[in-house]
Amino acid sequence: MDEQKVLSIKGLLDDTPEEYLSHKEKYENSIRKSVLFYKTLHSTEDENMSVDEKTKLNFRNIVTSAIFKDNSPFMLHNSMFIPTIMGQGTDEQREYWMKRAKNMEIIGTYAQTELGHGTFIRGLETQATYDPDTEEFVLHSPVLSSYKWWPGGLAHTANYCIVMARLYIKGKSHGIHPFMVQIRDEETHMPLPGIKLGEIGAKLGFNTVNNGFLGFENHRISRDRMLMKNAQVLKDGTFVAGSNSKLTYGTMVYVRVLIVSNMANMLAKAVTIALRYSAIRRQSQPKPDEPEPQILDYVTQQHKLFIAIASSHAFYMNAMWLWEIYYSVSLQLASGKLDNLPELHALACCLKPLSTIDATAMIEKCRLACGGHGYMLSANLAQTYGLATAAYTYEGENTVLLLQAARSLVKAWVGHVKGRPLKGTMAYLAGDSTVKAWDGSIDGIIQSFKVVAIRKISSVVKILQDYEKSGLSPEDAWNKASVFLTAASEAHGRAVLLSVYKSEMDKRAAVLSPPLRKVLLQLVDLYVTYWALEKVGDMLLYASITDKDVDELQRRYIELLAAIRPNAVGLVDAFDFRDEILNSTLGAYDGRAYERLMEEAMKSPLNAEPVNQTFHKYLKPFMRGKL
Ligand SMILES: CCCCCCCC/C=C\CCCCCCC/C=C/C(=O)SCCNC(=O)CCNC(=O)[C@H](O)C(C)(C)COP(=O)(O)OP(=O)(O)OC[C@H]1O[C@@H](n2cnc3c(N)ncnc32)[C@H](O)[C@@H]1OP(=O)(O)O
Numbered sequence: 001m002d003e004q005k006v007l008s009i010k011g012l013l014d015d016t017p018e019e020y021l022s023h024k025e026k027y028e029n030s031i032r033k034s035v036l037f038y039k040t041l042h043s044t045e046d047e048n049m050s051v052d053e054k055t056k057l058n059f060r061n062i063v064t065s066a067i068f069k070d071n072s073p074f075m076l077h078n079s080m081f082i083p084t085i086m087g088q089g090t091d092e093q094r095e096y097w098m099k100r101a102k103n104m105e106i107i108g109t110y111a112q113t114e115l116g117h118g119t120f121i122r123g124l125e126t127q128a129t130y131d132p133d134t135e136e137f138v139l140h141s142p143v144l145s146s147y148k149w150w151p152g153g154l155a156h157t158a159n160y161c162i163v164m165a166r167l168y169i170k171g172k173s174h175g176i177h178p179f180m181v182q183i184r185d186e187e188t189h190m191p192l193p194g195i196k197l198g199e200i201g202a203k204l205g206f207n208t209v210n211n212g213f214l215g216f217e218n219h220r221i222s223r224d225r226m227l228m229k230n231a232q233v234l235k236d237g238t239f240v241a242g243s244n245s246k247l248t249y250g251t252m253v254y255v256r257v258l259i260v261s262n263m264a265n266m267l268a269k270a271v272t273i274a275l276r277y278s279a280i281r282r283q284s285q286p287k288p289d290e291p292e293p294q295i296l297d298y299v300t301q302q303h304k305l306f307i308a309i310a311s312s313h314a315f316y317m318n319a320m321w322l323w324e325i326y327y328s329v330s331l332q333l334a335s336g337k338l339d340n341l342p343e344l345h346a347l348a349c350c351l352k353p354l355s356t357i358d359a360t361a362m363i364e365k366c367r368l369a370c371g372g373h374g375y376m377l378s379a380n381l382a383q384t385y386g387l388a389t390a391a392y393t394y395e396g397e398n399t400v401l402l403l404q405a406a407r408s409l410v411k412a413w414v415g416h417v418k419g420r421p422l423k424g425t426m427a428y429l430a431g432d433s434t435v436k437a438w439d440g441s442i443d444g445i446i447q448s449f450k451v452v453a454i455r456k457i458s459s460v461v462k463i464l465q466d467y468e469k470s471g472l473s474p475e476d477a478w479n480k481a482s483v484f485l486t487a488a489s490e491a492h493g494r495a496v497l498l499s500v501y502k503s504e505m506d507k508r509a510a511v512l513s514p515p516l517r518k519v520l521l522q523l524v525d526l527y528v529t530y531w532a533l534e535k536v537g538d539m540l541l542y543a544s545i546t547d548k549d550v551d552e553l554q555r556r557y558i559e560l561l562a563a564i565r566p567n568a569v570g571l572v573d574a575f576d577f578r579d580e581i582l583n584s585t586l587g588a589y590d591g592r593a594y595e596r597l598m599e600e601a602m603k604s605p606l607n608a609e610p611v612n613q614t615f616h617k618y619l620k621p622f623m624r625g626k627l
């Protein structure tokens with residue numbers, strides 16, 4: 001990614017901090033910058049790109065979107081509108097729409113969630129009724145709850161959008177399908193007739209993404225606006241179903257994979273800020289005859305921050321591994337081979353939740369590790385948290401996705417018990433389900449996490465079966481057991497995260513210099529040891545760990561923190577974020593945090609004058625008893 005080129009764009013960086021702009025000004029400023037950015041670095045994914053190039057592009061989009069401190073109103077254009085055209089359009093539709101979308105002749109978004117439904121896609125109420133007489137679809141929002149609600153860029157930015165709507169033909173519902181809908185006039189940008197648009201209001205974050213609402217009043221579109229790669233409606237209204245109704249959910253799988261790499265990037269940003277600040281901040285005097293130490297020398301500070309470095313590496317390695325699987329399954333789907341789609345879906349339903357749960361918690365921990373200055377918006381930690389925590393919810397709320405993964409794990413386990421072979425990332429479920437004696441090596445601990453997953457999956461299946469034997473319906477049994485179903489999915493996800501991180505690092509270790517290999521493998525060791533201590537209950541229950549082993553693990557963990565300390569600043573410098581991307585008074589490379597805090601403070605509009613006009617208008621009369 002040519003950051004120099006991006007950062008050389010005049011006007012891209014803010015003179016007035018966004019914090020002091022109004023809600024409306026923030027949006028307008030973000031549009032201004034997005035246009036500048038795209039004009040200079042306009043690039044989108046090309047279907048002929050190699051896996052590596054595609055992944056770099058996704059990373060590039062993620063990194064560049066960081067410039068905005070919040071996300072761009074163009075975000076959905078890149079991350080969902082274009083991927084949906086690519087994944088759901090016929091060759092002809094792709095040919096036409098990809099050209100317009102890539103050239104930014106049109107700006108799109110992805111409108112699926114409604115005021116009344118987000119998780120339950122099969123409950124979406126927006127109607128697309130086929131009229132064979134005119135060969136058109138009539139889009140209609142029958143009730144308020146059917147209004148599209150949330151899509152990024154929908155309010156004032158996009159002039160087209162993918163609408164996920166329920167298809168009706170001759171009164172019969174044929175499920176949810178994607179429709180390309182023009183929502184604003186390309187010249188005037190006015191909403192088209194029968195279309196109501198607006199903004200949903202201020203949020204915890206994402207305040208420049210222009211999330212909006214969309215309602216239809218019998219709005220007509222031509223038949224060729226249904227994206228018909230996976231299912232078709234013929235002129236006479238004949239419906240031709242796709243090979244798998246879930247193929248229309250394909251964009252969500254893509255974004256879930258993208259989110260894992262995005263979490264690696266977000267966490268890397270936050271720990272760079274917090275760790276650099278911890279290297280310059282001195283506080284307290286544990287040794288009376290010595291100067292105040294860097295707070296980075298407090299082991300508790302190392303405990304808060306070093307796991308974030310290792311986790312960012314772990315998410316990155318898992319994301320690159322998952323991208324390979326995504327692209328190979330996508331190629332298989334293109335040739336009609338569907339049998340690896342369930343595994344990809346299950347993996348994305350584990351890794352998206354775990355990476356967002358961990359990243360959100362660790363970004364907040366990075367903020368908390370910076371004391372009062374971490375609470376300043378100019379530190380850019382709160383905003384980073386706001387962006388990350390949104391990913392807990394969007395693209396499939398985490399609980400819901402973990403339950404989806406549990407569906408696959410339960411099916412795999414029941415099949416295994418009946419003698420059906422297990423494959424891919426679930427093959428280990430056929431392995432040994434006991435740990436005779438604790439093995440504290442990295443591979444031994446990873447094996448213990450696999451045993452924990454096996455035991456949690458097998459025990460929750462037993463709970464389900466007992467409930468069903470007692471007369472409960474499968475649905476009620478499932479709901480009753482759902483807390484432990486999500487726990488089983490989390491255990492599987494942990495086992496995958498750990499084993500992929502280790503194996504991907506091992507692959508790379510061979511080409512690393514010995515000093516670099518040593519440091520990176522220390523991070524793997526730290527990650528595995530940290531999680532063994534975090535999940536010590538599971539280790540006691542299922543992995544034969546003794547109190548002596550725990551004591552040994554704790555000492556190893558402390559030694560690892562000490563071993564990593566000398567390289568800690570180098571490890572975050574290696575993320576190679578430029579100051580403009582970090583956008584943080586605390587994280588700048590030169591370490592001049594106090595000067596930057598003061599510089600940013602002086603940009604507050606309140607500091608433009610020594611006495612604010614409210615003194616004469618309110619305070620003085622009030623203090624003189626005259627109000
Ligand atoms: C200028 C700079 C610009 C920079 C631009 C780029 C910046 C990029 C930065 C960051 C990257 C990320 C940013 C993305 C931003 C996104 C914003 C948010 C968008 C959204 O949120 S879009 C809406 C997302 N909504 C959801 O995800 C809804 C979640 N719900 C569901 O997915 C489904 O309802 C469900 C899966 C929970 C249930 O579906 P359903 O009821 O139909 O199915 P079930 O009965 O449960 O299962 C049946 C069966 O189907 C299988 N199944 C389900 N889903 C899938 C799937 N997706 N693929 C394959 N198979 C699937 C399921 O396993 C069952 O199988 P079995 O019967 O068990 O065999």
Ligand SMILES: Cc1cc2nc3c(=O)[nH]c(=O)nc-3n(C[C@H](O)[C@H](O)[C@H](O)COP(=O)(O)OP(=O)(O)OC[C@H]3O[C@@H](n4cnc5c(N)ncnc54)[C@H](O)[C@@H]3O)c2cc1C
Pocket residue numbers: 076110111112113116117118119120149150151152206211390393394395396397399400403
């Ligand atoms: C910042 C942001 C950006 C977004 N951008 C877009 C966008 O561009 N396009 C778009 O279409 N959507 C977008 N969304 C919407 C997002 O996809 C939905 O918010 C998400 O799918 C969750 O749906 P919901 O909000 O309706 O919550 P609900 O589905 O109502 O869920 C609410 C809560 O109920 C519980 N719950 C729900 N279902 C189950 C279940 N089956 N089992 C157990 N518990 C359950 C969970 O605790 C869940 O958190 C965005 C959301 C956010 C926050």
